Amino acid sequence: MDTKVIDFIHTHRDQFVEQMKDWLRIPSVSALSEHAGDVRAAADWAVGELARLGFDNAGLRETPGNPIVYAEWLKAEGAPTVLYYGHYDVQPVDPIDLWTTPPFEPTVRDGEIFARGAADDKGQVFMHFKALEAWLSQTGRLPVNFKIILEGEEEVGSKNLDAFIAANKDLLAADVVVISDTGMFDRGVPSICYGLRGLAYCQIDITGSHTDLHSGQFGGALANPAFTLAQMLSQLKDRSGRIKIPGFYDDVEPLSDAERAEFKKLPFNEKRFARELGAPKLTGETGFTTLERLSARPTLEVNGLLSGFTGEGAKTVLPAKAMAKVSMRLVPNQDPDRIADLFAEHVKKIAPKTVHVEVTKMHGGKPWKASLDNPFVRAAAGAIEAGFGREPLFTREGGSIPVVASFQDILGLPSVLFGIGLPDDRIHAPNEKLDLGNFHNGVVAAAHLYENIAGARE
């Protein structure tokens, strides 16, 4: 590693923070139409920054929604090509009165910068900007070829991203995707996420009669859809937490000893975890640890229930309908479409003849996992160690990042999740912040990451 690169980073720490504030000040809330101009201004700001760093073809690529920022630097002949993905839009800020300082007046307190978008995702994107600037300003080059896309609709479902990727396969051709839109395991515990769960989301609608009926007049002689729904839901998992849908586990890849060993390394206090969530007692699938249950095992959760009278007080209604939203988190190699089919089939099978049952498949996402031996994962691990002074732990996350599946499916590209957020960064909530220690270490780590990738080949 060229020491000038790292020296530049160390000597410009305060300047980086001041520059980051400029971007954070732009209220690029994609969910609210009154911020449409701000969203575009945040995109323009990124284009200007990338052009200033020396990127080529920096500009906005229009979509039916918000534009995608694109820029490239392709002068590292023979080196791998990185496709960097991030997003410049942010979540709404309500409830605004819970913010200690205004969400778009970035403020540093106790080594953390408070602003909407500080962690999710402008601050993390900006970390890479600074690593790229260090390379380009100090050596006149990057160790890898580099393409960057920044989306403006991540917080509203990325509805135009897949079509953009599919329509620009050549433009986006690369060897690996780098994303910094996640967190590390805990403060002082840098980590690399190598797996994400998928999702199959369904809705069950049960109808027992044309209209709501009086529970006195009609109760006792026909099925109660709410009770029937409860009976059916309770049959979906057994007492050991195992999902009872036939075929559900067929494609589940067992946890390897190496993976279970990685889980064991993670510092985790069950009691503190339960206490912080307010859960009286943890529970889950028998035979697995809490961390394994949280990310490496499939789940079935009821996300919503609605039937009959739900206001204050008592209304003696025999509901005509009952509804449940049920979603399943999936692990490799479960397929969301197949799981949704198995779910629908099973629900229909256990439905009594006393009600009509409808199952709607809402949406799904594939699970994702990189091999722990993947050279890009190893490159990232080395970079983290260089930036944070500590070998990263390997984690899996319980949620989904649909874009990771998109890059895998559409471009055939592996992703490296290089996130430096902390569990208490309050993304999507009031007082979002980013730890500046993590940010500065992250700039160093990112500078190393690109050099390490230059030496890696999958």
Place this chain on the structure above:
Amino acid sequence: MDTKVIDFIHTHRDQFVEQMKDWLRIPSVSALSEHAGDVRAAADWAVGELARLGFDNAGLRETPGNPIVYAEWLKAEGAPTVLYYGHYDVQPVDPIDLWTTPPFEPTVRDGEIFARGAADDKGQVFMHFKALEAWLSQTGRLPVNFKIILEGEEEVGSKNLDAFIAANKDLLAADVVVISDTGMFDRGVPSICYGLRGLAYCQIDITGSHTDLHSGQFGGALANPAFTLAQMLSQLKDRSGRIKIPGFYDDVEPLSDAERAEFKKLPFNEKRFARELGAPKLTGETGFTTLERLSARPTLEVNGLLSGFTGEGAKTVLPAKAMAKVSMRLVPNQDPDRIADLFAEHVKKIAPKTVHVEVTKMHGGKPWKASLDNPFVRAAAGAIEAGFGREPLFTREGGSIPVVASFQDILGLPSVLFGIGLPDDRIHAPNEKLDLGNFHNGVVAAAHLYENIAGARE
């Protein structure tokens, strides 16, 4: 029976209907404060009518809410005293655009009078007014002593009635209560209701965590309150429809052979019943007929369910809370307080330690049943036969009429439910109506009822 009384009724049919319209025109909607003046006007109208008939002390008795109409005729020395109960307030009329003719412009079509309050309850009260008028105008007397109270808050929970009854025990002292606020079994099938179910209504609130959580990030490692609620609810009844709360059936009076024989006499088409309700298939407690299940057996129904995300689409939330409203219909001699206690105790017992469970007892009402041999029931049966030309069948109803329990508990009085509504009268719904054939037969029957009561002693 004095033929002059019956002749008077027969020769004034059209006049009665026109007079009834005057009362129906007053929009005495107790639920809406903008109708406060109309509610009082409807009360005043009844006072004027009772005074005109020759009743004494006709006037309004004030309560903290709407006034109670009171009047009396106590000149039948040595004869029993009837306490008549009815209500002059009506339900709201929304959705107003579903009415064929305006709810407060009473309109006769095909032998039925359409108006809000036609069946519930002004039309049925007015039927008694006309029977009383026939007696008083043609014979100068009533066969019984008579006290009448008409409430103005029946449609908003009768919240001041019990206190009024309790504070006026001497004023209201009587031998029997007569109420016409129910229906007959079917068109052409006059009936007398001799039993009502009671009610115990509870709410279950389950909490699994401080706040809603992300179902990807946290799903699998702690209890899902919605799923836990489903599991708990499903344990409250077994596959044969029997309620599994220990002690629930302890006080249930078994159905006698005589009662089961009465049920068998009722004309009832299961297939039509199911089709009209839109129920794919009837179901209920094993060992009982549909009619028995509907009124003579206790039930447990889920009245409402709420948890997590219930809007359109998919939100991957692990809900913090789940709520169910659960009510039980009770039969003699179950006690609502005891049943609510047994319910709460059992729910807490089957609750897993992974969640917090709270049970709130909402409200209750006692079940009621008259003996089929009760002389007042027999008096009513004879009156119905005289008015409708057909012996009545004996029915029980599945719902509750709290005032029946109040008269029993506070005054120690039996009630005679002398209802002439039809199942398709659409009370509480648009296009409420009253069958005029039933009305005219009902006036004759009411005239007989008071003569029959004069000859009856419990």
